[in-house]
Amino acid sequence: MTRTRVERKEQTRRAILDAALRLTADTSLVAISLRQVAKEVGIVPTAFYRHFDSVESLGLALVDESFESLRGLLREVWLRSPQFRDYIDGSLPVLADHVRSHRSHYTFVVRERTAGPPLVRAAIRREIELITRELATDVARVPGSDAFSTDHLNLLADLIVSFVVTTAERFIEEPDAEARIMAEARTQLRMLMVGALNWRSPR
């Protein structure tokens, strides 16, 4: 099939990542052995080392991959956000779509965020913090956000991101209840936004 050496290598690497995503659908990375991954891929355990030097570093690659497409998505949504209202209400269906079409990555992130190997946990945390910071600068551009001090703006962004993480967890937890979860989350997000719109930071 694939002729060149780099192509073949990339193809095996891809197969390892996919195998790991398949295995982490059921359990955490910390409960998965190098040999299980190799068997799932269809290679010998030693060959694994040509691509990653441990299951943990495989996990780091999966974190990168998971957040890559997410960040692209967010950038797109935020750039074309016409108004604050749409941007909030419109975000949940976008999230639901993205979770549905990247189920295995989200399953991985949601689980490893609290249970993964230390470096994996740290990497996920860093990515989420990054997104929070981007959201804060984005919200700062919304008219009316001058009722918020910088600190409080960051706290609002953090509150929203936390809520979104919780919502993503639920989409993963109950894939069949997507519509219900989204409807409930929308109401909750509105409650939160009513709070934001009536907020006055002390000065």
Added chain:
Amino acid sequence: MTRTRVERKEQTRRAILDAALRLTADTSLVAISLRQVAKEVGIVPTAFYRHFDSVESLGLALVDESFESLRGLLREVWLRSPQFRDYIDGSLPVLADHVRSHRSHYTFVVRERTAGPPLVRAAIRREIELITRELATDVARVPGSDAFSTDHLNLLADLIVSFVVTTAERFIEEPDAEARIMAEARTQLRMLMVGALNWRSPR
């Protein structure tokens, strides 16, 4: 030391639970073997089976134990809540205290909630749902809550509980930043409450 047979058995059971809590400080239950637990306790692997028939059922016992003291605490806090304001603002220090004095249980719950064996995950979820329902009926007694339909009241309770879970995660994640996390969480909880106080359910 302890003479009677039931006392001795209970003592070993306790030692197993404690050993599991010690081991799950570092990693998830799914990555821990029955033999590791036995070695940590100082008993032979076979003796483990006299108390639990798998690591998973040990996990279920730990879930029970974890939520027992938490529910007692909540009942106490809610019963003596003088006003809505105090009850919200006062809850965070109580949470921080409880997390600090039951660190290993919270570490366990926070991690196993998303990464534990299926039955353990389900048990934790059930307990959290129970607390949410109790909070909803409690909030219903607060004057002014009639602006909320029953559904919206449940959603508000769920929003608060989710937020508290996130906050507990952070206390565990960064034990040294307790004061900072609590201060930030208080502001965020107030934002959320401003939303609640300005909410009008459509009728």
Added chain:
DNA sequence: GCTTTGAGTGAACAAGCGTTCACTGAAAGG
């Protein structure tokens, strides 16, 4: 006081673990 109960023992098992090492054989490079 004699029997029953049952928590804990210790050996044994087949299987799985991460990592090492010397190897093959085809693509890459000069």
Added chain:
DNA sequence: CCTTTCAGTGAACGCTTGTTCACTCAAAGC
């Protein structure tokens, strides 16, 4: 064309895994 590179092989290592079984021996029950 002949050499080098390197992804993937397969055997071997010492250790850990869950579970079984027959066992000991002190407290419990009569």
